[in-house]
Amino acid sequence: MSQLDTGPIEAYLHEHIPLSKAMGVGVRSATRDRVVLSAPLEPNINHRGTVFGGSAGALAILAAWTLLHLRLTSEGHHVHLVVQRQAMSYEKPIRGCFHATSVLPSSNAWSRFTTTLRRRRRARIRTTSSLESDGQTVGRFEGEFVAVSQ
Amino acid sequence: MSQLDTGPIEAYLHEHIPLSKAMGVGVRSATRDRVVLSAPLEPNINHRGTVFGGSAGALAILAAWTLLHLRLTSEGHHVHLVVQRQAMSYEKPIRGCFHATSVLPSSNAWSRFTTTLRRRRRARIRTTSSLESDGQTVGRFEGEFVAVSQ
Numbered sequence: 001m002s003q004l005d006t007g008p009i010e011a012y013l014h015e016h017i018p019l020s021k022a023m024g025v026g027v028r029s030a031t032r033d034r035v036v037l038s039a040p041l042e043p044n045i046n047h048r049g050t051v052f053g054g055s056a057g058a059l060a061i062l063a064a065w066t067l068l069h070l071r072l073t074s075e076g077h078h079v080h081l082v083v084q085r086q087a088m089s090y091e092k093p094i095r096g097c098f099h100a101t102s103v104l105p106s107s108n109a110w111s112r113f114t115t116t117l118r119r120r121r122r123a124r125i126r127t128t129s130s131l132e133s134d135g136q137t138v139g140r141f142e143g144e145f146v147a148v149s150q
Numbered sequence: 151m152s153q154l155d156t157g158p159i160e161a162y163l164h165e166h167i168p169l170s171k172a173m174g175v176g177v178r179s180a181t182r183d184r185v186v187l188s189a190p191l192e193p194n195i196n197h198r199g200t201v202f203g204g205s206a207g208a209l210a211i212l213a214a215w216t217l218l219h220l221r222l223t224s225e226g227h228h229v230h231l232v233v234q235r236q237a238m239s240y241e242k243p244i245r246g247c248f249h250a251t252s253v254l255p256s257s258n259a260w261s262r263f264t265t266t267l268r269r270r271r272r273a274r275i276r277t278t279s280s281l282e283s284d285g286q287t288v289g290r291f292e293g294e295f296v297a298v299s300q
Contacts, residue, residue: 016197019205022172047166053233054211055169058204083203087237 004030009066020062023055027066028099032074035067038099051094051133060088060129060141063100068127068145071104077117079147084124086143098133100141113147121149154180159216170212173205177216178249182224185217188249201244201283210279210291211236213250218277218295221254227267229297234274236293248283250291263297271299 006027014021024043028036037059044055061083072079104110105127116123124146131139156177164171174193178186187209194205211233222229254260255277266273274296281289 012197017202018193018195019169019173019202022193023169043168043172045168047162048230048232052167052169052208053236054167054204054208057207057211057236058202061202061204061207080198082198082243083240085237085239086203086207087235089235090233093232 002031004032004070006030009070013062013066017062019058023058025059025062030066030070032071033104034101035063035070036099036101037063037066038097040097041095048093049095051098053090056090056094056098056131056139057086057088057141059098059100060102060131060139061086061143063102063129064127064141064143065145067102067104068125068147072147075114077114077147078150079117080150081145081147084144084146086141088139088141090139092136092138094131094133094138096133098131098138100129100131102127102129117147117149123147152181154182154220156180159220163212163216167212169208173208175209175212180216180220182221183254184251185213185220186249186251187213187216188247190247191245198243199245201248203240206240206244206248206281206289207236207238207291209248209250210238210252210281210289211293213252213279214277214291214293215295217252217254218275218297222297225264227264227297228300229267230300231295231297234294234296236291238289238291240289242283242286242288244281244283244288246283248281248288250279250281252277252279267297267299273297
């Protein structure tokens with residue numbers, strides 16, 4: 001799947017969600033099926049010298065939101081998209097740069113989501129992100145997002 | 151329950167978890183049973199002009215962590231305390247200053263937690279925070295934390 005230009009996506013996040021700038025969030029790669037965001041340790045450090053759980057959660061939400069938003073836009077949908085619930089497990093302490101990878105739900109789930117969105121102008125979808133650092137999975141995220149057509 | 155001095159708690163958070171400073175987190179009140187943290191909209195705003203879900207989650211984690219840490223310290227425990235899993239629901243968009251209130255679990259749950267901590271030097275506890283803004287509950291948080299004696 002062809003890579004999208006990551007610069008404008010990163011600029012959008014930094015401009016519209018200033019906490020992403022404070023966190024040092026970067027867009028490592030983006031396609032219509034998969035988004036990888038990264039962040040360095042320093043601005044996200046906690047009292048233990050590892051990544052603050054709130055930063056890890058925020059990066060996971062951003063990765064999932066960015067992927068859904070990119071994909072919806074590329075399919076011609078103009079929506080407001082917000083997180084409605086999320087859950088996260090922290091499996092290992094994160095001791096350095098970390099990244100969150102969000103992949104699109106199954107094509108069946110995506111098809112149901114966009115069909116409902118077209119029909120009712122409002123639909124919800126579940127998505128997941130995984131957090132990695134130093135080549136290991138360090139956390140898992142699940143979020144439910146609601147899209148409302150504009 | 152007597153109020154603790156909020157200044158040193160706020161200074162500790164800002165120094166050791168720099169994202170809390172970037173978010174503008176303040177300690178509104180703190181007792182051994184209840185901690186209320188607050189944050190303004192501006193540094194936590196999203197593309198919709200409301201609070202970014204990652205900021206809301208981070209404030210809830212901080213409130214829960216701060217209460218558990220204060221209470222454990224006041225009872226003479228010296229622990230490392232980290233979030234292991236968390237879940238949050240976003241019930242309403244947050245359009246201004248918001249705060250997270252964390253209250254201590256039941257005295258039975260607390261007693262089991264500290265007994266296990268003394269016996270095994272490691273214990274876990276579930277706790278909740280609620281998010282409020284403009285007099286309304288706007289989100290609910292549940293977190294599981296692990297304490298390890300030092």
